[in-house]
Amino acid sequence: MFAQVPGPIGIFDSGYGGLTIFDKIRKRMPAYDYIYLGDNARTPYGPRSFDVVYQFTRQAVERLFEEGCQLIILACNTASAKALRTIQQQDLPRWDADRRVLGVIRPTVEVLGELSRTRHIGILGTTGTISSQSYTLEIEKLFPDMTVTSEACPMWVPLVENNEYDSPGADYFIRKHLDHILAADPQIDTLVLGCTHYPLLWDKIKQFIPQHIHVLAQGEYVAASLENYLMRHPEMEARLTKGSQSRFMTTESEEKFAEAASLFLQDPVEVSQITIEG
Template sequence: MLSTTGPIGVFDSGYGGLTILDKIRELLPQYDYIYLGDNARTPYGTRSFEVVYEFTLQAVRKLFELGCPLVILACNTASAKALRSIQQNDLPHIDPSRRVLGVIRPTAECIGELTVSRHVGLLATAGTVKSQSYPLEVRKLYPDVQITGVACPLWVPLVENNEFNSPGADYFVHKYIDQLLEQDPEIDTIILGCTHYPLLMDKIRQFTPSHIRLVAQGEYVARSLKDYLSRHTDMRTRCTAGSSCEFLTTESVEKFQEAASIFLHQQVHVRSITLE
């Protein structure tokens, strides 16, 4: 079988993965990228494991069809609910030479170096918290670190409706941080376990005690990808390097362009596709 060469695929259920893509392109600008947002079926955070797996596999197959040798699931819910099944059960049949990576493992890897108290908080979607993926991954690497998670169901709608800087956002940001710190007052590090949350960073910082470190995922995922490509020369040579980026959405092109201007602070050309 001839090895496929092409762009790096980046998939998210909506717009949040643009925060991951932004950091990846900042660190690795030389490669070509395709970003696919399943905006028509977002959010994934409240959906069942079976549905998230089905939707994510459809997206991975589409990115493979478009020539991607490597796909990053820039979505915590997809990483939590679908990644392992796709890696273990589907890739061997689809194409064993391709790879699918997630965002949870790279985030977990950095935690041991960041926390002193060994008490870490997780703010994420209900699906990510319920999956227990972060405690499981962190425990493999750092058995002494305790993870406490709180779901923040209203944060994604605040971001996607461009209300993240509004006074109305204050109540809901403050509420979930207070819930987390009430459950474990010893927390000294908080993982923002959803790719939308960096846009709420100013408000999250406002309501978080100053000694607590906030961990946004983008830079850690980007650093992990750079390390992965440096260790896997075969995959690095298959990722084309033309510094291009294509954007695909399953929903309205106009809505995606509007959101991209918020997440990336730039205008982008977008194409609409269907997943099945």
């Protein structure tokens, strides 16, 4: 169905947040080629149903495969929670059994065993990620002794997407959810930022929590996990091109994406607008 030639690593997100994952991956593995696709025209994915998130994610993955990607990271917690398993089990065997689509939830959960002493974990995420219980189920599989408390933060992504994340008005919404989750379980010592937008709220979050609480942003852990994956799968590593080139695609305005991307990456980017169809 797709051309069998070496190609780049694809990174997909519903919007800009996945750039926090892309940034860490590219810094850790700068030799590879990358294509980043943001479905900004249809963001946010968080409140959408499982079926819609799956449909949108499948369309994006198929487009990245058409662009030559051999391996795709769903740098979106909602897509990882609601679409990854179905794509892996149903779509990949039909498209190309040798290509891979990986998510961000498992690599994040794997590091919790080293970080938490109280074994009480807090998950902050979109409504979609929290309602899917993907983090809770994954933690139960790997660390059945852990207690998990989750908190949906529906206003946090809009704050980031609208460049209001550092404004005084953001304080109310950030503090509200932090107070709520810590009141629900005062023994929490590790908070997982279960959305790729949330690292931009890092400074605000740290203001409103006790100093002993570890805040886990996903980028470095996902990057380390991907590097390890390629070491363990040399057959996939051989299918990836290495020209240190990065391309960016968006389903919305090129100008708007470039402006937002410069906030996430601290670098100007060139981006092309595309249309995704099922």
